[in-house]
Amino acid sequence: MDFTADLSGRVAVITGATGGIGCAVAFSLVNSGASVVITDHPTRQERLFDLAARLSAGNRRVRASAADVSSRADVDQLMGDVLDAFGGVDLLVNVAGVYLTGVISAFEESAWDQTMSVNLKAPFLTCQAFSKVMCRQGQGIIVNVASDSAVDVAAGDGPYGSSKAALVALTRHLAKELGEYGVRANAVAPGWVKTEMTRFVWSDPAALQEAEAAIPLGFMAEPADIADVVLFLASEASRYVSGQLIVANGGRV
Numbered sequence: 001m002d003f004t005a006d007l008s009g010r011v012a013v014i015t016g017a018t019g020g021i022g023c024a025v026a027f028s029l030v031n032s033g034a035s036v037v038i039t040d041h042p043t044r045q046e047r048l049f050d051l052a053a054r055l056s057a058g059n060r061r062v063r064a065s066a067a068d069v070s071s072r073a074d075v076d077q078l079m080g081d082v083l084d085a086f087g088g089v090d091l092l093v094n095v096a097g098v099y100l101t102g103v104i105s106a107f108e109e110s111a112w113d114q115t116m117s118v119n120l121k122a123p124f125l126t127c128q129a130f131s132k133v134m135c136r137q138g139q140g141i142i143v144n145v146a147s148d149s150a151v152d153v154a155a156g157d158g159p160y161g162s163s164k165a166a167l168v169a170l171t172r173h174l175a176k177e178l179g180e181y182g183v184r185a186n187a188v189a190p191g192w193v194k195t196e197m198t199r200f201v202w203s204d205p206a207a208l209q210e211a212e213a214a215i216p217l218g219f220m221a222e223p224a225d226i227a228d229v230v231l232f233l234a235s236e237a238s239r240y241v242s243g244q245l246i247v248a249n250g251g252r253v
Helices: 020-031 042-055 072-086 109-137 158-181 196-202 205-213 223-234
Strands: 011-015 035-038 062-064 091-094 140-145 183-190 245-248
Touching: 011 020, 011 072, 011 109, 020 035, 020 042, 020 091, 020 223, 035 042, 035 072, 042 062, 062 072, 072 109, 091 109, 091 223, 109 140, 109 158, 109 183, 140 158, 140 223, 158 183, 158 245, 183 223, 196 205, 223 245
Parallel strands: 011 035, 011 091, 035 062, 091 140, 140 183, 183 245
Antiparallel strands: none
8 A cells, every 4th residue: 555544533334345455445444544344245244254353453443244235224234333333434435346247238137137236226225324424424435436347348348337337427426415515425447456356367367468468557456556546535635526536447448
């Protein structure tokens, strides 16, 4: 991590925390002094609690709460856990996502529903729930992790790109609606990042070479590179930034 910020006294909620980017964001925020609630799908509960144990080293204030954030009941339970533990929330980072590919004309309806449920409905539910708390407090920050597929067109990325483009639009509308209450909302659009989702690329030397050849900076990002952008948006350094999409893809688009 190169960018630094002081988030002492802040409470952050991170969805999709056990993934590569979510994990990097969690470490970045706790290292900056924030109290953190990490969440992921109940099927990843063991990984979630293992991450909480690692994050808690050094008496950091960390809580793990498994939830299916595409379920309103689970989101309500998650919000209850956050308020019980810390009494409020200052930062929501939506990282949870799925990457299902295929041409739109042949894409299964069930796969479309899953893509939209995780990539769009879940952020809608969490933003709706936690922004109410933020508005009552008179301050708060929302960061939604989208993708550069939201602004690019690539073969097989239609359903995924559509969900992420809608997430960007949701973020901008949130910024418009919540600004008067002191709440900022921004989105980050990563390109190629070395996570489990992209292992099929970076674990194959030929595929990695092809991918990096299309990136002007010449390399795939590490999760920490995206976490730095999230940390910037979570800090006072971005106090006048809202309703924006920051594309972090090495110049690929």
